[in-house]
Amino acid sequence: MIKSSRNLAALCCVLSSLWACAGQQTTPASEDQVVTLGGQRLMLENDQQQCVLRQPDQSMLALEMPWPCQFAVDRQGKAHIESFNNVPIVIVLHVNVDPANSRECRSEYRAIRQINGQLEPSIVARSASCVRGAGDQKDYTALFTW
Template sequence: MIKRALLAALSSSLFLSLNACAEQTDPAAAQSVQVDLAGQTLTLENHGQRCALRKPDQSLLTLDMPWPCHLSVDRKGLPRVERFNNALIIIVQHFEPEPAPSTECRSQYQAIRQIEGRLEASIVAGGGRCMAGALDQKNFVALFTW
């Protein structure tokens, strides 16, 4: 009986710890909701539980991934903007840890490019990595048809 009570208490502690870890975000990522793209400030926001980019004219570009999301950052923790073929490109990421006791995590990301003065969203890519950090340039360009 004592072993069962101890096991239940340990399980509860572990579950709470895992939830606390899952709820923590990278400090740089938590602040990465605004980016300057060619003089336009774009802001990530929750639009009906979907990630959306608010443009300076107050219009929205709703993305194909759930809220919460954040901008990919560079090694200094600032939103990363890549330049490729006369386009500026950013990446928006969403992480979704699997419920405990699993240690798996699913991630999604979507690239957004500004080309010829307009914003275009790429297809959504998925993965099993849920750590914020520097992405390779191919992640920024490969999701578009050039």
């Protein structure tokens, strides 16, 4: 009886540890999925295989792009923020490499700017290449009407 009580106690400890771990976030967001824009920390997340942008108030902005996605990054691997007319802008990318032919690639991207305190996504642009890196200023500004 004492042996089975010890086993039961040990099992309860293991299960409670597993439940505690299951309630925690299993992987932290990588640097290419988090950005601070205009003082707001924004995170890219998977919502039913679609890319969404989680805002500080926990609301989500649907980006109409498939998951996985990431922010365009600088040479240090951090999300790149471009500024135009004092408006901060980031680009969100989805890159799809054809598994049968690794040289064939399709990309979707959209710029997101914070203007007058509000986030505003651009149209979704598509490319028949693997879009990588930070790009240049026209990539951030050309998808908007100024």
